Amino acid sequence: MPDFSPIDFAVPFFVALVLIEMIWARRRRPESYEPRDTLTSLAFGLGSSVAGLLTGGAVLAMSLWLYQFRLFDFGDEWWSVWWAWPLCFVLDDLGYYVFHRFAHRVRWFWASHVNHHSSQHYNLSTALRQSWTGFFALSFIFRIPLTLLGFHPAMILFVGAFNLIYQFWIHTEAIGRMPRWFEAVMNTPSHHRVHHATNPLYLDRNYAGTFIVWDRMFGTFQAETDSERIRYGIVRQLGTFNLLWSVFHEWVGIAQDMWRAPWRHKLSYLLREPGWTHDGSRETSDMIRARWLQSRGAAAVSEAEKPVPNDNPIAGQEKPA
Amino acid sequence: MGFFAQFLASLAAILVLAWVSHWMELGRGIRIRDAAHAQALADEVVCGFAAEETVIDETGKAALLRDRNGRIVLIKLHGAQFSGRLLGPGSGALLRNDGGRPKLEINPGERLFGTQIIDIERPEDWVHWINAAKAPHHYA
Numbered sequence: 001m002p003d004f005s006p007i008d009f010a011v012p013f014f015v016a017l018v019l020i021e022m023i024w025a026r027r028r029r030p031e032s033y034e035p036r037d038t039l040t041s042l043a044f045g046l047g048s049s050v051a052g053l054l055t056g057g058a059v060l061a062m063s064l065w066l067y068q069f070r071l072f073d074f075g076d077e078w079w080s081v082w083w084a085w086p087l088c089f090v091l092d093d094l095g096y097y098v099f100h101r102f103a104h105r106v107r108w109f110w111a112s113h114v115n116h117h118s119s120q121h122y123n124l125s126t127a128l129r130q131s132w133t134g135f136f137a138l139s140f141i142f143r144i145p146l147t148l149l150g151f152h153p154a155m156i157l158f159v160g161a162f163n164l165i166y167q168f169w170i171h172t173e174a175i176g177r178m179p180r181w182f183e184a185v186m187n188t189p190s191h192h193r194v195h196h197a198t199n200p201l202y203l204d205r206n207y208a209g210t211f212i213v214w215d216r217m218f219g220t221f222q223a224e225t226d227s228e229r230i231r232y233g234i235v236r237q238l239g240t241f242n243l244l245w246s247v248f249h250e251w252v253g254i255a256q257d258m259w260r261a262p263w264r265h266k267l268s269y270l271l272r273e274p275g276w277t278h279d280g281s282r283e284t285s286d287m288i289r290a291r292w293l294q295s296r297g298a299a300a301v302s303e304a305e306k307p308v309p310n311d312n313p314i315a316g317q318e319k320p321a
Numbered sequence: 322m323g324f325f326a327q328f329l330a331s332l333a334a335i336l337v338l339a340w341v342s343h344w345m346e347l348g349r350g351i352r353i354r355d356a357a358h359a360q361a362l363a364d365e366v367v368c369g370f371a372a373e374e375t376v377i378d379e380t381g382k383a384a385l386l387r388d389r390n391g392r393i394v395l396i397k398l399h400g401a402q403f404s405g406r407l408l409g410p411g412s413g414a415l416l417r418n419d420g421g422r423p424k425l426e427i428n429p430g431e432r433l434f435g436t437q438i439i440d441i442e443r444p445e446d447w448v449h450w451i452n453a454a455k456a457p458h459h460y461a
Contacts, residue, residue, distance in 0.1 A: 023345075031351055031401040032347075033345075039335065042335040042338060043335065046331050120402035237399070237402075240434060241400070
């Protein structure tokens with residue numbers, strides 16, 4: 001079993017790539033970076049590493065305990081079963097898809113994951129904008145099925161780290177589209193820009209980590225369209241670079257909502273989708289999309305009902321189509 | 322490398338990267354261009370918001386928009402992007418005198434979003450409208 005952390009080795013490359021992207025930004029799109037935003041995103045990354053170090057031991061200990069109840073046994077030399085590695089990677093990526101979908105559709109998990117989305121910029125520093133409260137939100141439970149299947153916790157951690165490294169490069173506007181075959185199978189900058197967008201068309205789409213095929217299979221895929229200028233961030237933008245507020249704002253929001261809500265609705269503020277309220281005073285992503293589609297439909301109808309201009313001599317003789 | 326050394330190295334890298342983006346002058350010079358731009362930004366705050374009246378701050382760093390139902394959206398420059406709020410019961414506005422010229426001071430009712438001071442024509446009208454606005458918050 002290799003005794004190293006892939007992420008530790010990747011960090012210098014992350015830093016170098018951020019610098020390269022900044023040079024690109026200076027020449028092509030200066031608004032894609034902002035010093036305070038970059039500082040906030042990177043501080044998120046550092047805090048997340050510290051939180052991971054503090055809680056990682058507990059997660060590993062729990063995983064090793066659960067490992068004794070595994071369904072399949074790869075033997076004492078489990079690391080030498082070569083095909084277990086790619087299989088573990090693919091299944092871990094499926095687990096990531098499930099986690100990520102929950103992270104957007106259940107407010108409890110969203111309170112932690114929102115940290116990754118709260119920048120209004122989309123660049124490589126955004127990739128490092130990771131949550132501090134993932135352990136508290138119990139995000140690790142999504143990897144338990146793999147342990148119970150028989151994959152050793154160390155193997156799961158290892159492939160999970162590679163999954164995270166893969167997701168770094170897709171946080172950029174510097175790359176347009178990859179070759180068609182690649183876009184069909186893999187998560188790409190184009191697919192992930194859609195995921196980070198707040199445009200109604202794009203909300204809660206493309207949850208994939210490495211393989212976009214999961215979104216295609218489960219009906220959550222949305223292709224990036226050239227006609228839709230992407231807006232990044234969250235539906236209600238933070239409007240501040242305050243680091244602590246950026247980390248904890250959704251947890252505070254949950255606490256306030258639960259405190260104020262009638263008893264029968266309290267749990268829903270924890271378990272329903274972000275934006276849900278018992279009195280309809282806010283909107284979920286589904287509601288926003290439905291209203292947007294409705295307004296688009298109305299606009300299309302009113303456009304179709306416009307009379308053909310009278311100054312068109314050909315159309316003037318016929319009824320509009 | 323020990324954890325503490327790794328932490329310090331990461332912290333140094335973070336500060337260097339932030340300084341480089343500052344040195345390269347990234348994210349500067351962003352302004353609200355015109356009423357259409359302000360309208361598009363308000364639509365991002367409240368999907369479908371149709372402004373009947375729009376004012377843009379002299380510096381282009383903020384805007385106020387009002388629809389036919391009396392709802393008011395405040396837009397402010399935030400980094401190299403824009404952020405906005407639908408002003409509601411917790412919001413308030415007053416006139417302040419800056420060098421003899423009255424300016425509009427808006428408290429959106431959210432400390433971290435920050436008080437905005439806006440230089441526009443007829444600020445007194447907006448004081449009246451903002452203080453009268455009783456729209457519910459509208460966000461997801």
